[in-house]
Amino acid sequence: MTAILSTRGLGRSFAGLRAVNAVDFDLSPGEIRALIGPNGAGKTTFVSMLIGRIAPSEGRIFFDGAEVTALPAHRRVRLGMAYTFQITSVFGRLSLRENVALAARRRLRRGVDAAVEEALARVGLAERAGEVAGDLSYGHQRLLEIAMGLAQAPRLLILDEPTQGLADSEIAAFKALIREISATTAILLIEHNMSVVMELADRVTVLNFGEVLAEGTPAEVQASPAVQAAYLGTEAAG
Amino acid sequence: MRRDYLVHGALLAALLVAHFLLPAYHHGVMARVMVLACFAIGYNVLFGYTGLLSLGHALFFAAGMYGAGMPMHLWGTGPGAAFAMGVLAATLVALVVGALALRTAGVAFMIVTLMFAQAGYLALLLASRWTGGDQGIVIAQAQRQLWSIDLSAEGPRYLAALVLFGVCLIASLALMRSRRGRVLIAIRENEERARLLGYDTFAMKLMAVTLSGTFAGVAGAGYGILFGYVGASFATVQYSIYPLLWVLLGGAGTILGPFLGTLFMYYLVDTASDLTSAYLLVVGVVLILLTLFAPGGIGGELRRRLWRAMP
Amino acid sequence: MEFGPHLMLAVLEGALQAAVLALMASGLSLVFGVMRVVNVAHGEFYMLGAVGAWGVTSFLGISPILGFAAALVVAPVLVGLLAAAVDVTVLKRLSYDPERTIVATIGLLYVLQQATLMTYGADARPVAEPFSARIALPWVEWKDGLQLFWPWGLYTTGYRLFVIAAAVAVLVGLGLVMKHTRLGLMMRATQADGEIAAAFGIPVERVYAMVFGLGAGLAALAGVLIVPITQAHYLMGGDALLMSFIVVIIGGLGSLGGTLVAAVLIGLSEGVISVFFSPTLAKILATLLVAFVLIFRPQGLFGKAAR
Secondary structure (H helix, E strand, C coil), rough: CCCCCCEEEEEECCEEEEEEEEEEEEEEECCCEECCCCCCCCHHHHHHHHCCCCCCCCCEEEEEEEEEECCHHHHHHHHCCCEECCCCCCCCCCCCCHHHHHHHHHCCCCCCCHHHHHHHHHHCCCHHHCHHHHHHCCHHHHHHHHHHHHHHHEEEEEEEEECCCCCHHHHHHHHHHHHHHHCEEEEEEEEHHHHHHHHCCCEEEEEEEEEEEEEEEEHHHHHHHHHHHHHHHHCCCC | HHHHHHEEEEHHHHHHHHHHHHCHHHHHHHHHHHHHHHHHHHHHHHHHHEEECCHHHHHHHHHHHHHHHHHHHHCCCCCHHHHHHHHHHHHHHHHHHHHCCCCCCHHHHHHHHHHHHHHHHHHHHCCCHHHHCCCECCCHHHHHHEEEECCCCHHHHHHHHHHHHHHHHHHHHHHHHCCHHHHHHEEEECCHHHHHHHHHCHHHHHHHHHHHHHHHHHHHHHHHHHHHHEHHHHHCCCCHHHHHHHHHHHHCCCHHHHHHHHHHHHHHHHHHHHHCCCCCHHHHHHHHHHHHHHCCCHHHHHHHHCCCCCC | CCHHHHHHHHHHHHHHHHHHHHHHHHHHHHHHHCCCCCCCHHHHHHHHHHHHHHHHHHHHHHCCHHHHHHHHHHHHHHHHHHHHHHHHHHHHCCCCCHHHHHHHHHHHHHHHHHHHHHHCCCCCCCCCCCCCCCCEECEEECCCCEEEECCCCEEHHHHHHHHHHHHHHHHHHHHHHHHHHHHHHHHHHHHHHHHHHHHCCHHHHHHHHHHEEEEEEEEHHHHHHHHHHHCEEEHHHHHHHHHHHHHHHCCCCCCHHHHHHHHHHHHHHHHHHHCCCCCCHHHHHHHHHHHHHHHHHHCCCCCCCCC
């Protein structure tokens, strides 16, 4: 199967420090991929390069068979990538409905309202559509971010630590939602919660010191001595 | 939806009724206020809705004013064509200034726009052979005739001002209700998020600067033609501060705010200038009080207390 | 007079401009550097210094030199206190938000300028030079061997040299205070990171009030020094503000060293340029220069490359 997203030799330095180094990465359509690694492994830098928030120092990025390395972020989003922020970044003074409508309106001329209702319903926020986004709890703002991602009907959805700050019941609902979405969308997930990774991911990529340390099924990765060493070495708690 | 247009339509109707009722002095003041409110509406598109604070809007106002006044003065162009030339000039100047200044943000954007406007003002003085320099240009009454209507007479002048104001008011309402308008608000709230929803935020901001300049140009060209004077004083920093003040006072990010702010401030300055030559003191005091106590202005207070969904 | 002596006069005039400009701009730069506040009312503090000097000297009515010495102390201190009061009553309440403080200082500009118009009036008033020594300057020329002669009209005054020396002394003093005293350390710490400075027990609010007062005091000092040469007028702040903006931005926002270099360069070149070109054209070029520096080289012409 041809990959929907690939990188070749992707790297980025900050003031001489290599945050990401020579990463070759392939993601298949319909796949749920988890990206894990110790703090400071370069995960957020890596996905920021994918979406175009940060320019790479070297290497190339391909989306859906075309090179996107030089495209600005908004052009990549138009091609079908979507990104949810690690730190929630909703439009705090606008209503939930308007937040999601902004996401939907870019691709839809008509039927925006229906798409908005549907996206909000899927994350369980339909009843609160008229409220101001800034009044939501942190966990609900994360769900709103995901609804904004859904409303874009992307072919690749990048989620940066989506379960951070969610309650256990919300995490269960989140897992179900991601499985449902993955029928139509490839998903790349930065995640710290190992139970989420183990249950959801088809494959896992482990980054350490900006390089790919291991890649495989959740079970393979969990069994890898190199991965265990990396985690034990930097985060004693695992 | 309908309600918005009804409220704003009612304001325009009231201003039309006022044409027949107002005593002569206030009739003249209101005509000025309506034209200047177009300037404020344009400023509000950029500051209130897009969140960009410019300190150089006098440049766009003056581009409209001189763009209309100089062809009339130098080549005897008629007021209709001159008006179009003024608006076009302002739009082009705004497009160029926007394309350059939008490479910066925040405080740097404020200073860059201020500097461009200052350079424009000085250029008007330098080119005094054509612009009249400090003296400006007086446009003869004989030239201010459109379809044999005398625009310098009080009645037609008021109605022309009302037409300009009505078009600008409804245009800004339609803009802010449109998809593009919503994106401008999104940029004000969180530019990075808007970009990652796939919107070309630079292009949208450039559109906002350009449209804002067009409104300012409408006001500048209209003011020059209707009141018969084109002067460099309209290009000074003061005329960049005024629209900021009007919009802050009336309520940034509301459609009615610019008009309310212009109206109140005009009368405030007018009253003060009867009392003292230092009437600009009022401007300073109001600016400080607004930033301290009422950052939402009149419109913000209305929205908070009476009408939450006010556009 | 021939070209050479003419140029020498222009350079002297430029050095005077540079000295006054450096004082004023370093105040603006200090305030921006430590507080991240663009003080649009800075030019009015300069004007208040000049008007204050007129007030002090004419109120005391003593010998020019004693009266001027008193003005040199009293006017900047009063202006500094006024500015500190503004900081506490206005800027602090805006939480030093960059855009809102600009709007507020625009308001302050009008208040100070118009209040001066109401009390002091619209006239330009002179202050006598405290000492009026004229110093003739020599010129060398090759005429049957090297010759020294004294062209008519080529002279400067002792007072002008005093202004240059005083500005240099104050700026050196400011540098020493910033580098070697506790106060300077607190300012630099606050500049680096206000929150961390507060966590280390630095009274950030008081530092801010002091910095704003000090910045205004420097502008006022510049105003006192210039007034025997140019007279005091309520609108004199506008051009001075523009010039110090230019200096601060070209020198790199918030960098004192860059500000000084830029002040000397611009002061000197302005003196020289305005002798040969139309001052309006020179100002247009200067404002455009500021705009383009901000657009294409925001760290200033002398600043280091982006962080």
